[in-house]
Amino acid sequence: MTRIQHVTLIVDDLAACRDFYVDEFGFTERRVEGLDYPGAFLVVNENQELHLAELPDGPPSFRGHFCLRVDNFSAVFHRMKELGILDVRPWGRIRELPGGSLQLYIRDPAGNLVEITSEPEDRAGIDEAIFTDQLYGGEPYRYGDGSV
């Protein structure tokens, strides 16, 4: 079965980005011997990893991203808002998708865009405060009201 095994992000400060993903999402670092560049291999789950590489590249994509589906969306929302890294420019406001999955976007410390969604079956447990937040209000699959 074909599967997405990892995503590799280019970062400008490896320690800052590693700390962000370890501290905020609980990923654990897998030691790799022999890397000849500043890098970190983070374990997302038993089948998936997130790799970080501090190497020259262009600026991060404005709209390209990967999506982490989490089982604690409400806590992630409040924490990302506290950190001030929610980004509604590329794809619009926080919204509920058909099926009941909540969706938000953040920028990591290197400027990479990350989508966060909830498990649809967790819809009943979503903090109601999210639906009255000033950043809430996007329509599913309507992105044309973005600011760019």
Place this chain on the structure above:
Amino acid sequence: MTRIQHVTLIVDDLAACRDFYVDEFGFTERRVEGLDYPGAFLVVNENQELHLAELPDGPPSFRGHFCLRVDNFSAVFHRMKELGILDVRPWGRIRELPGGSLQLYIRDPAGNLVEITSEPEDRAGIDEAIFTDQLYGGEPYRYGDGSV
């Protein structure tokens, strides 16, 4: 459990990229009602998707990428070589990683970088011709000999 649910690539020609991933990797398109931009949601497996969006953005990342682990690596190698889209510049030549997974990189029609790896347990079935190919020869985790 947190998991990578999808990757979203920005493309300059939606039809060309959709055809590429459908034809070459067997992904199937999931119909989505109400998208207000040219996009395609491709099903990788029951837990993962690849989303394509034809929207303005910067140039594709030179080194940033996602990795597809496939169960027909040898066939993918020969096909990608035939298509002329193997790219050894960002991360070096085709190589065998510790554990027995084979690794190569390609550019999709939009210029997005995609890593392809084999299941380590499939090592015995890898076509021996790959190991004598002119594009083979990278050391695991040694990337400094790249051309950029």
